Amino acid sequence: MEEISQKHIEQITKATGIPSWGVSKTAGLLRSGATVPFISRYRKEVTGSLDEVQITTIRDLLARLEELDKRREAILASVEEQGFLTAELEQAIREAASMSVLEDLYLPYRPKRRTKATMAIARGLEPLAKIIMAQGGDDAAQRAQPFVDPSKDVPTVEDALAGARDIIAEWVNEDSRLRGRLRQLMERDAILVSRPAKGKEEEGDKYKAWFDWSEKAREAPSHRVLAMLRGEKEGFLKLQVSPEEEAARAVLEKMYIKNDGACARQVLAALHDAYKRLLLPSLETELRNKMKEKADRKAIEVFGDNLRQLLLAPPLGQKRILAIDPGFKTGCKVVCLDEGGRLLHNETIYPHPPAGKKGPAMAKVHSLVDAYRIDAIAIGNGTAGRETEHMVRRIRFDRDVMAVMVNESGASVYSASDVAREEFPDYDVTVRGAVSIGRRLADPLAELVKIDPKSIGVGQYQHDVDQKMLKQALDDVVMSCVNAVGVEANTASRQLLTYVSGIGPALAASIVTYRDENGPVKSRRQLLEIPRLGAKAFEQSAGFIRVNQSGNPLDKSAVHPESYPLVEQMARDLGATIHDLMTDKRLRQQIQLEKYVNEQTGLPTLKDIMQELTRPGRDPRQSFDVFEFDKNIMKMADLREGMVLPGIVTNITAFGAFVDIGVHQDGLVHISHLAGRFVRNPAEIVKLNQKVNVKVLSVDIERKRISLSIKEAGEQPS
Secondary structure (H helix, E strand, O other): OOOOOHHHHHHHHHHHOOOHHHHHHHHHHHHOOOOHHHHHHHOHHHHOOOOHHHHHHHHHHHHHHHHHHHHHHHHHHHHHHHOOOOHHHHHHHHHOOOHHHHHHHHHHHOOOOOOHHHHHHHOOOHHHHHHHHHOOOOOHHHHHHHHOEHHHOEOOHHHHHHHHHHHHHHHHHOOHHHHHHHHHHHHHHOEEEEEEOOOOOOOOHHHHHHOOEEEEHHHOOHHHHHHHHHHHHOOOEEEEEEOOHHHHHHHHHHHHOOOOOHHHHHHHHHHHHHHHHHHHHHHHHHHHHHHHHHHHHHHHHHHHHHHHHHHOOOOOOOOOEEEEEOOOOOOEEEEEEOOOOOEEEEEEEOOOOOOOOHHHHHHHHHHHHHHOOOOEEEEEOOOOHHHHHHHHHOOOOOOOOEEEEEOOOOHHHHHOOHHHHHHOOOOOHHHHHHHHHHHHHHOHHHHHOOOOHHHOOOOOOOOOOOHHHHHHHHHHHHHHHHHHHOEEOOOOOHHHHHOOOOOHHHHHHHHHHHHHHHOOOOOOHHHHHOOOOOHHHHHHHHHHEEOOOOOOHHHHOOOOHHHHHHHHHHHHHOOOOHHHHHHOHHHHHOOOHHHHOOOOOOHHHHHHHHHHHHOOOOOOOOOOOOOOOOOOOOOHHHOOOOOEEEEEEEEEEOOEEEEEOOOOOOEEEEHHHOOOOOOOOHHHOOOOOOEEEEEEEEEEOOOOEEEEEOHHHOOOOO
16 A cells, blocks of 8 residues: 655644544545545544544545645656756755645746747847846847847847847746745735626626626635626626736836836836736636635535435335325326335326316325325425425325425436436336435435435536536535435445445445345345455445344444444343343443453444444434425415515525425525524524525515515524
């Protein structure tokens, strides 16, 4: 295994505040192939109980530093090959702490295209540039006279001076010290200015707020930066990021101007040219890229937080479900599912105009609930959702049946996917979509992992941010959630198994094939019989896989098999069985954890084991709670200012939260209306799927906008 750089460890420690030994041990585990969930859960003694966020940060910083090192070595090789590598330059390159500083140092040696400076050098004007740069004497024209040579395309003194200025401008542009100082000025004081693009002054309504906008670049919030960049990309806005020109010129002149002579005035002209033509465009692009990256990270962070809350939404559990994908003209697709989510029946009912009638549709739903012993009805919250819910709630069933509105975002994506076709090759997209709605009620996590997270509808600007960064972050969230909950070896889908620590797509497929060919897995140890599931994959995955058919009760818990001997010793010491330990609180209270500490296992892991013995395979998700909209509010036209209504949070952004109040159009609670105090981050106040009361502030039916307030509704979410 490649040794981890001590320099990298020190840099990560400085950036994170995590002790160097913790960084080193964590980096070593990551390098050996351990996953973030595994390290966080089962290697607490090794890392000092670092959590998933800290471990992920170490992983990402390590990758960034290694990328920087690769670029550093490539630059050193290039400069050495050109014959310009000195001991001083090599040291500067090796000590460069960022990609921008590294590229500044390389700039003078980077292979160049044909520039004004290279053409001037080819005309023999470099010696004149050096003379002028020295700023001696007081007659630049006299110094330039010897370089006038029509045969070299230098017919006049002014042509000679212009060529010299071009060379000086390039020298200035390639000065790493100057670039560093201007970069600091840009990052500290640059102003972001937004104006309408030429000819677009009367267009682009959604961007008009930024037709005359300016603010300090470093203070611009991420959502505004991404909105402006999108406006520029679509051709409605023109953006500029630059410091005050006087401040930038002051930096240039302080570094280069030695006096007020004629040569100095030539240098001054070259400095102004260098700034406008070379330095500012380059540094502006660099700063814009940094602003974009910062905005991307914030947007992805918000998206990840929302996705986590959605994936960990309370499951109804193993119930028999009737799911309805509502519609008007095309009718409502109805499916009946058993406790395992298997499709038992499907048909279409027509309860709504223009062609439908409520009576026969209600009778059909009633008969299906009886025939398939249905426990709950899941209704998609899309078109005709509220009308269908209203119809269902009017039916008097002969048994207790709950009716629940289900967020169907992404269901259509699933229904047309290869996964859905594989599961239901003989059914069309409408049936698959309804099945997805029903399964989401039973277990949101198990169903949503089948959909690209970007299609779930809980992000903002997800198509504008760095797609590689987004995928990594969202994959991390899905993996974290799947492993926090755990999966059942014999019922988990291939897609769910894919996200188990150490498994991945190939092994997930092998597990499903093995189940199909050999029947249910009877124990965790049997997992080792699955083709290609070796010792390493078993180590990483076993603790997150539950085998509820196993005779060993620990196989149903999050206790890792490597800790089974410890638990067995605890039971022997008390003259009991493992089952006794898990069912008898008094026995567990007699266990003295310190007695079982050894070189591999410390108190953090022992405490986790005790929690598992108390609640084996505990699900971290909250219990399911039924939510109902106001039955008198069905559409936007029913809303009136001042109404206080129940709602459910559907999306959280940097500027507020969107709340579904049952009218097919989410309302916005601006950040200023979330609480009766200053709110920096909406996620501190509300969570996805949280039930809230909101007051209607305004309704704009034409623009489909609803403004809501939580603080004025008298509810302060905790």
